[in-house]
Amino acid sequence: MGEAAAFLVHDLKEGFPNGFGLKSKGCETATVIGNKTYVVDGGCDDSILSFRVQVFDHSTGTRIDPVVLGTIPEPCKGHSAIALNEDHILFIKGESPLHDSFWFLEVNTPYVQERTRSSGCEVVAWSKGVRGTVEKPIVVSGPSGVGKGTLISMLMKEFPSLFGFSVSHTTRAPRNMEKDGLHYHFTERNAMEKDIKEGKFLEFASVHGNLYGTSVEAVEVVADAGKRCILDIDVQGARSMKASSLDAIFIFICPPSMAELEKRLHARGTETEEQILKRLQNAKAEIVQGESSGIFDHILYNDNLEECYKSLKKLLGLDGSVNTCTKSIPEDFDLPPIVHSVSRIDNKIIITYRASDLKDESQKMIGLDLTSLKGGAPGRTRGLDVYPINSVSNGSNMINQLS
Numbered sequence: 001m002g003e004a005a006a007f008l009v010h011d012l013k014e015g016f017p018n019g020f021g022l023k024s025k026g027c028e029t030a031t032v033i034g035n036k037t038y039v040v041d042g043g044c045d046d047s048i049l050s051f052r053v054q055v056f057d058h059s060t061g062t063r064i065d066p067v068v069l070g071t072i073p074e075p076c077k078g079h080s081a082i083a084l085n086e087d088h089i090l091f092i093k094g095e096s097p098l099h100d101s102f103w104f105l106e107v108n109t110p111y112v113q114e115r116t117r118s119s120g121c122e123v124v125a126w127s128k129g130v131r132g133t134v135e136k137p138i139v140v141s142g143p144s145g146v147g148k149g150t151l152i153s154m155l156m157k158e159f160p161s162l163f164g165f166s167v168s169h170t171t172r173a174p175r176n177m178e179k180d181g182l183h184y185h186f187t188e189r190n191a192m193e194k195d196i197k198e199g200k201f202l203e204f205a206s207v208h209g210n211l212y213g214t215s216v217e218a219v220e221v222v223a224d225a226g227k228r229c230i231l232d233i234d235v236q237g238a239r240s241m242k243a244s245s246l247d248a249i250f251i252f253i254c255p256p257s258m259a260e261l262e263k264r265l266h267a268r269g270t271e272t273e274e275q276i277l278k279r280l281q282n283a284k285a286e287i288v289q290g291e292s293s294g295i296f297d298h299i300l301y302n303d304n305l306e307e308c309y310k311s312l313k314k315l316l317g318l319d320g321s322v323n324t325c326t327k328s329i330p331e332d333f334d335l336p337p338i339v340h341s342v343s344r345i346d347n348k349i350i351i352t353y354r355a356s357d358l359k360d361e362s363q364k365m366i367g368l369d370l371t372s373l374k375g376g377a378p379g380r381t382r383g384l385d386v387y388p389i390n391s392v393s394n395g396s397n398m399i400n401q402l403s
């Protein structure tokens with residue numbers, strides 16, 4: 001037997017005095033966008049493990065349990081919701097740490113539309129709102145044995161605080177020195193195919209007879225650590241990434257010749273003769289695509305390793321002095337309690353609440369600037385600007401402080 005519905009269809013038809021025509025449980029929000037109402041239960045009941053979304057379609061009078069993609073927020077005792085446009089609803093969790101306070105539900109973005117088309121189901125997708133932005137990821141591609149791994153290792157060794165590696169999933173067996181979770185997430189094909197179906201991968205491809213893919217999480221954890229993400233993926237994966245919403249720099253590494261590529265693969269000694277042959281056969285097509293497909297912003301020839309590394313650093317702007325400090329964002333203000341109200345002026349959201357201190361009955365405000373949002377589901381929505389609004393005396397003053 002399934003879970004009891006949080007509201008009943010006849011409730012919606014008869015109407016309730018909360019303005020949405022919904023019977024409220026007290027911990028739900030109902031947001032109307034177009035002819036749909038998105039009812040989100042954030043969990044005042046301990047049995048709920050994460051936010052739950054239901055959609056009521058007014059045009060058909062039906063309640064839909066949508067396919068929910070992205071990272072789903074964990075429950076909290078109270079939240080508010082506000083429609084930002086026809087695509088997004090912003091959720092504010094009460095009494096949550098800053099890194100967990102702001103969430104976006106995408107209901108009609110290009111990503112959601114594409115997933116709706118491919119699945120034939122109603123789809124919604126969560127993404128967590130994150131302060132600050134990160135530099136564009138770097139996608140490195142090229143035939144097996146050309147030196148991608150070597151160049152990436154050199155970069156990470158010289159600039160450990162700047163770069164982080166996107167750890168891919170693969171169904172191939174680990175090589176001798178490879179560690180699970182560090183070089184790859186070594187996985188079973190069935191498990192990986194299931195995760196792909198559930199939208200957990202940004203891209204995937206079958207390469208040399210094995211499945212490889214970049215999970216949403218692999219890229220986001222690097223960005224969460226304030227580092228620039230480096231991806232080592234094949235040409236098919238690079239093509240998928242280019243077509244996705246990931247705004248990256250695409251670099252193709254080319255060997256000086258096929259003979260040299262073969263020599264390097266033999267010298268590395270990690271593949272059987274048969275596997276080397278397969279990689280060399282695939283290399284020809286990869287080089288043609290790499291050089292001519294228009295996917296890549298830069299092509300580097302890895303003849304002399306030191307020279308190639310120098311060129312790589314140059315195109316990443318790392319040939320001069322580098323500021324290796326990551327910018328820290330202060331977290332020195334109180335976050336909204338469970339009871340708060342939310343209003344909006346253009347791209348700015350104002351969260352208002354009463355101070356929790358009994359001696360201090362003043363009204364507090366937090367501003368949220370949405371002007372520079374980037375990314376989104378199935379990863380994070382970055383670029384949130386969150387700031388306290390101090391000692392406000394009237395509405396016009398407030399607007400001055402926000403603008």
Ligand SMILES: Nc1nc2c(ncn2[C@@H]2O[C@H](COP(=O)(O)OP(=O)(O)O)[C@@H](O)[C@H]2O)c(=O)[nH]1
Binds near residue numbers: 142204234
């Ligand atoms: N599409 C895609 N390709 C990947 C991913 N991870 C690795 N690859 C590519 O898979 C190919 C084989 O990688 P690997 O088995 O490590 O062998 P190597 O290239 O010979 O070191 C290389 O072209 C990698 O760039 C991924 O997440 N997605």
Ligand SMILES: Nc1ncnc2c1ncn2[C@@H]1O[C@H](COP(=O)(O)OP(=O)(O)O)[C@@H](O)[C@H]1O
Binds near residue numbers: 303
């Ligand atoms: N410019 C180069 N000249 C000679 N050998 C190289 C050069 N670049 C890399 N190698 C060697 O070639 C082999 C394959 O390099 P690797 O980084 O594993 O390639 P990939 O990750 O592209 O499969 C390694 O043994 C590496 O030390």
